[in-house]
Amino acid sequence: NAGVTQTPKFQVLKTGQSMTLQCAQDMNHEYMSWYRQDPGMGLRLIHYSVGAGITDQGEVPNGYNVSRSTTEDFPLRLLLAAPSQTSVYFCASRKRTGNYEQYFGPGTRLTVT
Amino acid sequence: GENVEQHPSTLSVQEGDSAVIKCTYSDSASNYFPWYKQELGKRPQLIIDIRSNVGEKKDQRIAVTLNKTAKHFSLHITETQPEDSAVYFCAASTGFQKLVFGTGTRLLVSP
Numbered sequence: 218n219a220g221v222t223q224t225p226k227f228q229v230l231k232t233g234q235s236m237t238l239q240c241a242q243d244m245n246h247e248y249m250s251w252y253r254q255d256p257g258m259g260l261r262l263i264h265y266s267v268g269a270g271i272t273d274q275g276e277v278p279n280g281y282n283v284s285r286s287t288t289e290d291f292p293l294r295l296l297l298a299a300p301s302q303t304s305v306y307f308c309a310s311r312k313r314t315g316n317y318e319q320y321f322g323p324g325t326r327l328t329v330t
Numbered sequence: 331g332e333n334v335e336q337h338p339s340t341l342s343v344q345e346g347d348s349a350v351i352k353c354t355y356s357d358s359a360s361n362y363f364p365w366y367k368q369e370l371g372k373r374p375q376l377i378i379d380i381r382s383n384v385g386e387k388k389d390q391r392i393a394v395t396l397n398k399t400a401k402h403f404s405l406h407i408t409e410t411q412p413e414d415s416a417v418y419f420c421a422a423s424t425g426f427q428k429l430v431f432g433t434g435t436r437l438l439v440s441p
Contacts (some may be wrong), residue, residue, distance in 0.1 A: 224432075250429075259419055259431040260374065275428060276331070309375060316360060319371040319429065 219243050221322035223243050225287040229328045230298040238325050239295040240308030246320070247313035250275070251283065253304040254324075260307065266291055266312070299328045334422050336432030343410050344440055351435045353420035355403040360422040363396060363403045364429070366437040368417045377418075379403070410439045 224239045224313030242249065250265040252275075266285040280302060282294040293309075295302060308322040333356040343349050349432040356362075364379035365389045380387045380403065387394050391410075403422075407414055422431040 231441060252431075257339075257433060260421075260429075262428055263430070276430070318364070318376045318378070320377040321375070323373050 219321050221308055221310050223322035223325050223327060226323065227326050229330065231296070231330055232299060234298050235294070235296050236298065238295075238306055238308075238327070240291045240293065241289050241321060242291075242308075242310040242320070242322075243289065244301065244310065244312075244320070245288060246310035247288070248319075249285065249308065249310045250310065251281070251291070251293045252307045253277065253302075254307060255304050263306075268309070295327075299330045303327060303329045316317075332360060332422055332424065332430040334430050334432045335418060336420050336435060338435060338437045339433065340438070341395075342438045342440065345410060347410055349404045349405075349407045349410050349414070349437055349439075351418055351420070351437075352402060353423040353432050354400075355425055355430075356401070357422070358398075358401065359424045362423045363382050363394070365394060365405050366419045366421065366431075368434075369417065370416075374419060386415060390426070407437075410437075412439050412441055415439045427437075 221242045247268050251263040252260040254260050261277050264283040266272045272283050306325045309319045311319045336353045359380040366374035367377045368374040393406040393407045417434045419434050423428045423429045
């Protein structure tokens with residue numbers, strides 16, 4: 218199993234550009250989430266999904282869109298990048314029942330200039 | 331919504347000493363409390379978790395205690411080693427879905 222994978226690892230954007238951060242998992246986990254990590258602020262939930270076709274907002278959803286067309290994939294879209302979106306982004310997944318451990322991807326370091 | 335506060339923000343100990351990190355939460359309905367360890371440049375990894383129907387859980391040198399009345403939970407690391415140096419995050423959730431994280435504790439274990 219590859220676990221949770223994310224691409225790209227690093228990205229530099231100019232203000233106003235758009236991009237999609239990719240996340241995939243091969244563990245058949247129902248739940249998937251996106252977090253951003255900023256210095257001194259821990260991890261903050263952006264959006265999450267409890268299954269294909271179902272998404273919901275987290276703590277800091279503004280400026281981000283998500284969709285969940287398959288169990289495996291959960292892309293995060295930045296439509297109009299802003300310097301405030303400079304951060305490290307982590308995708309995570311876990312099973313719906315039983316062990317509630319969340320498995321994190323390796324992260325994407327995004328810089329918006 | 332849930333709010334999680336974590337203290338201290340940094341903790342320095344000598345190898346072999348014990349380390350304690352404390353978190354408080356605001357939502358009395360929270361029922362799941364994991365702890366994550368994050369090494370520099372790496373992803374967070376679960377080290378131990380506890381559910382609200384349990385007061386204490388131990389795994390070798392690591393233990394977590396939960397006080398539901400006071401709404402706080404703590405991570406205890408005994409016999410610390412240099413490889414324990416990392417940032418530790420507590421988190422809380424209601425219904426096991428949306429995790430709210432604390433702001434992290436940087437633990438430095440000196441040989």
